[in-house]
Amino acid sequence: MDFLPKTSMASSPEGAAVVDAYKKALATAASVSAYAMLARGMARELLPDELCAAVRWGAAFVRSRFGARQKERRTIVIRRVLGGGYIEDGLFDAALTYLATKINPQTMNRLCLARTRKREHDGSDTCSTLLSMENGGSTTDSFQGVEFRWTSMESGGNDGNSRGKEFLELSFDAEHTETAIHKYVPFIMSAAEELRLRDRSLKIFLNQGSSWKGINHHHPATFDTLAMDPSMKQAVIADLDRFLKRKEYYRRIGKAWKRGYLLYGPPGTGKSSLVAAMANYLRFNLYDLDLSGVYDNSHLQRLLIDMSNKSILVIEDIDCSFDTMSREDRKVSRATYTDDEDDDEYDDAGARGYPPERERKITLSGLLNFIDGLWSTCGEERVIVFTTNYKDRLDRALLRPGRMDMHVYMGHCSWEAFRTLARNYHLVEDHVLFPEIRELLSMVEVTPAEVSEMLLRSEDVNVALQVLMEFLRGRRCKTNEVVNDKNGSIAG
Numbered sequence: 001m002d003f004l005p006k007t008s009m010a011s012s013p014e015g016a017a018v019v020d021a022y023k024k025a026l027a028t029a030a031s032v033s034a035y036a037m038l039a040r041g042m043a044r045e046l047l048p049d050e051l052c053a054a055v056r057w058g059a060a061f062v063r064s065r066f067g068a069r070q071k072e073r074r075t076i077v078i079r080r081v082l083g084g085g086y087i088e089d090g091l092f093d094a095a096l097t098y099l100a101t102k103i104n105p106q107t108m109n110r111l112c113l114a115r116t117r118k119r120e121h122d123g124s125d126t127c128s129t130l131l132s133m134e135n136g137g138s139t140t141d142s143f144q145g146v147e148f149r150w151t152s153m154e155s156g157g158n159d160g161n162s163r164g165k166e167f168l169e170l171s172f173d174a175e176h177t178e179t180a181i182h183k184y185v186p187f188i189m190s191a192a193e194e195l196r197l198r199d200r201s202l203k204i205f206l207n208q209g210s211s212w213k214g215i216n217h218h219h220p221a222t223f224d225t226l227a228m229d230p231s232m233k234q235a236v237i238a239d240l241d242r243f244l245k246r247k248e249y250y251r252r253i254g255k256a257w258k259r260g261y262l263l264y265g266p267p268g269t270g271k272s273s274l275v276a277a278m279a280n281y282l283r284f285n286l287y288d289l290d291l292s293g294v295y296d297n298s299h300l301q302r303l304l305i306d307m308s309n310k311s312i313l314v315i316e317d318i319d320c321s322f323d324t325m326s327r328e329d330r331k332v333s334r335a336t337y338t339d340d341e342d343d344d345e346y347d348d349a350g351a352r353g354y355p356p357e358r359e360r361k362i363t364l365s366g367l368l369n370f371i372d373g374l375w376s377t378c379g380e381e382r383v384i385v386f387t388t389n390y391k392d393r394l395d396r397a398l399l400r401p402g403r404m405d406m407h408v409y410m411g412h413c414s415w416e417a418f419r420t421l422a423r424n425y426h427l428v429e430d431h432v433l434f435p436e437i438r439e440l441l442s443m444v445e446v447t448p449a450e451v452s453e454m455l456l457r458s459e460d461v462n463v464a465l466q467v468l469m470e471f472l473r474g475r476r477c478k479t480n481e482v483v484n485d486k487n488g489s490i491a492g
């Protein structure tokens with residue numbers, strides 16, 4: 001403590017006592033701030049007033065010349081606006097939703113916890129538990145290197161009865177005003193929208209008469225539970241991811257922000273499960289369109305217009321929904337089944353059990369034109385999925401490039417697909433029966449639905465795999481018999 005001044009009070013006996021007391025206190029100060037406080041107090045008592053003033057002036061000069069000047073701040077006030085309509089989906093709600101993910105309950109003394117119920121555009125309700133700051137609470141968020149401070153406030157109600165009006169204050173250095181308004185606020189809106197979509201309960205809508213009827217969609221299929229070719233699975237996931245990120249891209253190239261998938265393969269190979277997995281992955285609602293309940297093209301258009309954004313339109317078994325046989329195939333078909341090639345009365349659709357073309361009021365071209373035209377401009381983030389067991393029966397119009405962006409084949413159960421099912425149903429990665437099952441799978445054609453059914457026969461993995469093996473052996477015998485019969489009849 002040799003730096004202590006030896007002048008004025010310090011040189012008197014009382015001064016020496018004060019110095020001693022401060023020396024002891026300084027030696028035991030536990031923190032830098034305690035140390036600074038003591039040093040300031042000591043300086044005030046021991047230094048002459050003129051010297052204190054000179055030191056203060058010098059410190060202020062150095063601060064203003066070289067030190068960090070207090071930066072100018074801006075504050076944006078975001079009020080809760082009640083009164084229904086779209087306003088309730090506004091910035092205040094978005095900010096609350098977003099901030100709920102930023103609040104650290106460990107660092108706040110008081111927090112609000114609320115169970116909220118929100119009406120979606122499609123009429124469904126979403127419930128969520130929301131953590132928010134109490135009046136006066138604040139938290140800091142960092143975005144693109146800029147620090148934003150959020151404070152929750154409440155001003156008292158005028159009538160003394162009503163609850164005070166809540167608002168949020170967003171403050172930041174004035175130089176970042178542009179970033180705050182044009183980047184941070186839009187970012188919060190879209191982040192809140194993402195969170196809302198993630199939390200909403202999914203629905204599946206079925207067409208009934210002229211409208212859609214929605215029920216909760218709890219299909220458990222996910223890409224993890226789906227047994228399919230691993231590279232195809234990855235390709236579908238990557239395609240969906242790309243689609244989601246490309247809003248600006250689609251706008252720039254002048255194309256509607258929609259994507260079409262054609263899923264084809266034998267019955268029971270997981271086409272419907274893939275649709276459900278896509279819906280769960282994207283958190284999109286499903287619209288399952290039954291075309292047999294649609295009277296004509298204008299009815300179809302009304303239904304399509306009533307669909308919400310961020311949704312998947314599914315038309316299953318598209319080959320059965322229209323007379324979708326390609327025109328070339330139809331000519332072949334006429335030549336095969338009729339003696340008279342010019343027989344205009346012949347209608348192969350009628351021969352296959354649905355109304356003749358001239359009586360049908362809803363057409364594939366009506367659907368495709370509408371999907372490519374008006375529908376694509378009045379909605380965003382739409383996925384269209386057609387499924388079929390017979391791709392070769394589809395009209396070329398449906399297969400032409402640009403119409404269905406991705407064709408996904410769902411095939412018979414491969415070894416990889418089986419392993420996914422075994423993992424899902426019995427949590428096994430390996431088993432003594434696996435080698436034989438693998439060999440059998442390479443010899444016979446079974447669908448994942450058939451394998452799933454066998455695996456469900458018992459909760460005991462040994463029993464279930466044994467049952468599956470017997471089933472595969474039986475299928476191999478049948479396959480061999482068919483081959484032998486064919487060979488026999490050719491030889492005969």
Ligand SMILES: Nc1ncnc2c1ncn2[C@@H]1O[C@H](COP(=O)(O)OP(=O)(O)OP(=O)(O)O)[C@@H](O)[C@H]1O
Pocket residue numbers: 225226227228266267268269270271272273274389410447448449450452
């Ligand atoms: N690839 C798969 N992965 C996981 N489970 C599957 C798969 N394929 C079928 N399953 C099981 O079989 C059931 C029926 O399959 P799904 O309805 O998805 O087949 P599909 O190909 O749509 O059949 P269809 O052509 O008859 O409509 C599913 O609920 C599921 O339990």
